[in-house]
Amino acid sequence: MAAKEKESTKTIALNKKARHDFFVMESLEAGIELVGTEVKSIRQGGVSLKESWCAVENGEVWVKQMHIAPYEKGNIYNKDPLRERKLLLHKREIHRLVGIIKQQSYTLIPLSLYFKGSRIKMQLGLCKGKKLYDKREDAAKRDAGREMDRAMKERSRS
Numbered sequence: 001m002a003a004k005e006k007e008s009t010k011t012i013a014l015n016k017k018a019r020h021d022f023f024v025m026e027s028l029e030a031g032i033e034l035v036g037t038e039v040k041s042i043r044q045g046g047v048s049l050k051e052s053w054c055a056v057e058n059g060e061v062w063v064k065q066m067h068i069a070p071y072e073k074g075n076i077y078n079k080d081p082l083r084e085r086k087l088l089l090h091k092r093e094i095h096r097l098v099g100i101i102k103q104q105s106y107t108l109i110p111l112s113l114y115f116k117g118s119r120i121k122m123q124l125g126l127c128k129g130k131k132l133y134d135k136r137e138d139a140a141k142r143d144a145g146r147e148m149d150r151a152m153k154e155r156s157r158s
Contacts (some may be wrong), residue, residue: 012042012120013113015049022109022127022136030061031088032122037074042120046071047113053106054087054124056098061087061120063110088120094100100126 018024034042041047046069054063060083062073070078089097100106130138 005080008117010115012045012115013047013049013111015052015111016125016126017050018109018111020130022107022125022129023134024111024125025106026122026126028089028093028113028126029116030122030124032063032086032120033086034068034078034120035079037071037077037118038079040074040117041069041071042113044071049110049113050054051150052110054110056094056101056108058069059091059094061094061097061108062098063087066110072108087124097126104128 004080048067052063054061056062064084065082066085067081070081072154097108101108106126106128109125111125111129113120113122115121
């Protein structure tokens with residue numbers, strides 16, 4: 001009986017803006033269809049998820065506005081940095097996502113891009129938009145936590 005290899009994960013890019021602008025209700029993992037020069041550029045850290053979002057079209061999930069910088073040594077093999085890229089999900093997962101998105105008006109947002117073994121995976125989030133007062137509330141909680149940490153640090157010193 002062969003032992004299952006432990007797959008390591010290494011984060012390539014995070015979408016911090018997504019957690020600031022949206023409530024993440026659920027997250028799932030998807031593969032991503034890339035060409036060789038894009039993979040090499042991602043390995044060098046030339047990727048940004050800041051303005052990216054996902055759409056379901058004709059039973060397929062596509063990530064849009066994800067920027068992958070052109071690979072320096074790619075010459076004519078480089079693709080458009082902002083081209084749409086297909087996400088690899090099972091059909092039943094796509095049908096479930098379509099139902100949730102239409103019924104509850106959620107949005108699919110890429111949360112992170114990472115290596116899982118030798119493959120590149122994307123973590124998607126089913127998200128609901130935050131209102132301005134929600135963002136203020138989160139900032140207030142974060143500030144209160146910092147103040148508590150400072151007070152505890154001061155207390156432990158004396």
